[in-house]
Amino acid sequence: MRRVRRQHLHLEEKSGIDLAPMLDFVMNLLIFFIITAVFAKEMALDVNRLGGKSAGGGESGSIVIGIQADGEIIVDSRPVDIRAVRANVERLHAIKPEYGVMILAHPDSATGVLVQVADQVREGGVTNILFGEAK
Numbered sequence: 001m002r003r004v005r006r007q008h009l010h011l012e013e014k015s016g017i018d019l020a021p022m023l024d025f026v027m028n029l030l031i032f033f034i035i036t037a038v039f040a041k042e043m044a045l046d047v048n049r050l051g052g053k054s055a056g057g058g059e060s061g062s063i064v065i066g067i068q069a070d071g072e073i074i075v076d077s078r079p080v081d082i083r084a085v086r087a088n089v090e091r092l093h094a095i096k097p098e099y100g101v102m103i104l105a106h107p108d109s110a111t112g113v114l115v116q117v118a119d120q121v122r123e124g125g126v127t128n129i130l131f132g133e134a135k
Contacts, residue, residue: 062102063092063126065117066134069108073117082116089124100128107133 065085066074073080075088089101101121105114114131121129 061098062100062130063089063096065089065101065103065121067103067105067109067113067117068134069106071110071113073113082113082120085117085120086124089121089126093124093126100130101126102130102132104132104134 063076068074073082073085075085076092080088093099093101103114103117103121118129118131
């Protein structure tokens with residue numbers, strides 16, 4: 001009978017759950033997520049949208065860039081190539097440094113062209129950019 005009791009006590013000792021491997025795993029996950037969260041950098045573009053009254057026509061204190069439905073870019077009332085936008089913005093901004101840039105895009109124009117134009121404007125030294133819809 002004593003043998004049975006000893007075996008029974010031996011089984012009770014082994015019946016507990018070992019939590020150490022699970023805690024190690026959870027700690028590794030926590031460290032991984034903390035490290036990846038620190039290195040995650042969000043990229044954003046500040047967008048200033050025009051109101052209803054000033055969206056229709058050109059604003060007197062802005063360099064106006066238009067994007068047609070077919071992707072044609074108009075700067076200073078003349079068509080230009082995407083590569084010439086930066087030079088035109090630099091030239092016009094040197095004349096009137098207090099002016100911002102207003103980009104008026106046709107609703108059917110490609111978004112990629114709008115982003116390229118905004119990038120060229122920022123590279124031209126202007127950070128005050130307004131976006132609107134051309135009619």
